[in-house]
Amino acid sequence: MLARVLNRLIDAQAVWADPLGGLLQRILAAIFRPIRPIKDFLNGKWLGHPVHAALTDLPIGILTLVLVLDLLGQTQAADVGLALGVVTMLAAMVAGYADYVDTFGLVRTRATVHAVLMVVGQVFLVVSLALRRDADDRFAPALLVWLGYGLITAGAYVGGEVVYALGNMVDRHAWRTKLAKWTPLDVADVPEGVPTRAKAGAQTLVLVRRGDVIHALHDTCAHAGGPLSKGTLVGDQIECPWHQSRFGLRDGHRTQGPTTYDQPRFEVRAAATGGWEARQA
Numbered sequence: 001m002l003a004r005v006l007n008r009l010i011d012a013q014a015v016w017a018d019p020l021g022g023l024l025q026r027i028l029a030a031i032f033r034p035i036r037p038i039k040d041f042l043n044g045k046w047l048g049h050p051v052h053a054a055l056t057d058l059p060i061g062i063l064t065l066v067l068v069l070d071l072l073g074q075t076q077a078a079d080v081g082l083a084l085g086v087v088t089m090l091a092a093m094v095a096g097y098a099d100y101v102d103t104f105g106l107v108r109t110r111a112t113v114h115a116v117l118m119v120v121g122q123v124f125l126v127v128s129l130a131l132r133r134d135a136d137d138r139f140a141p142a143l144l145v146w147l148g149y150g151l152i153t154a155g156a157y158v159g160g161e162v163v164y165a166l167g168n169m170v171d172r173h174a175w176r177t178k179l180a181k182w183t184p185l186d187v188a189d190v191p192e193g194v195p196t197r198a199k200a201g202a203q204t205l206v207l208v209r210r211g212d213v214i215h216a217l218h219d220t221c222a223h224a225g226g227p228l229s230k231g232t233l234v235g236d237q238i239e240c241p242w243h244q245s246r247f248g249l250r251d252g253h254r255t256q257g258p259t260t261y262d263q264p265r266f267e268v269r270a271a272a273t274g275g276w277e278a279r280q281a
């Protein structure tokens with residue numbers, strides 16, 4: 001019930017979040033496009049896990065401690081902690097922007113609300129940090145951290161919805177049952193060098209013939225579900241048409257983000273009864 005009310009409140013922000021999201025995304029895409037390897041790094045391609053999700057725990061933990069230190073009058077420790085909170089918050093924000101570039105629809109709307117809450121929260125923290133330099137009165141700086149912390153907590157809730165309710169940056173194959181047995185493919189012919197969509201039982205694959213070998217990956221991109229069979233071949237990789245993640249045809253390994261996950265790979269062989277059959281590698 002509470003979640004429904006909160007989600008209604010979040011989604012009501014679409015009036016301003018949608019146009020702002022479109023503008024922000026265009027600006028961020030223009031920044032990240034020429035530095036794709038850095039964006040991949042921020043997405044977490046190297047780690048096999050979204051970097052943003054890992055970094056967000058740091059400022060929240062540190063800021064919780066700052067609240068306590070302020071209450072205890074441990075001013076020096078609180079000031080150092082706040083500086084660290086601001087820096088780690090900034091790092092989490094930069095990684096989040098790299099993920100934000102590839103959002104769309106309701107995910108982008110909620111991610112925009114999330115981002116705005118975090119930016120405003122960060123402003124409160126920075127102002128508090130500046131006031132601490134020579135303020136004898138510690139009330140205003142401490143109050144600003146409480147306010148910033150409240151906004152960041154609200155932002156964290158919205159960010160959680162983006163991941164847990166909408167599945168952003170979640171592996172699209174997390175719950176898929178493995179195709180363990182050889183299963184007939186519903187295609188009679190696989191043309192050379194053309195990504196070809198095929199069904200094997202309930203699974204949809206993309207097939208790419210290279211001479212006598214047929215490479216097969218799951219058709220649904222691990223990043224956000226784009227159809228790889230509508231993608232482009234780039235050497236021994238296939239590029240997703242939605243956000244240009246790339247996967248090796250031989251092993252399904254991610255070679256370009258934003259995906260942080262590999263693509264399920266399948267073996268293909270000629271069936272004794274004619275045609276082709278596949279099973280998960």
Ligand code: FES
Nearest residue numbers: 221224226240243
């Ligand atoms: S769906 Fe995003 S790269 Fe494939």
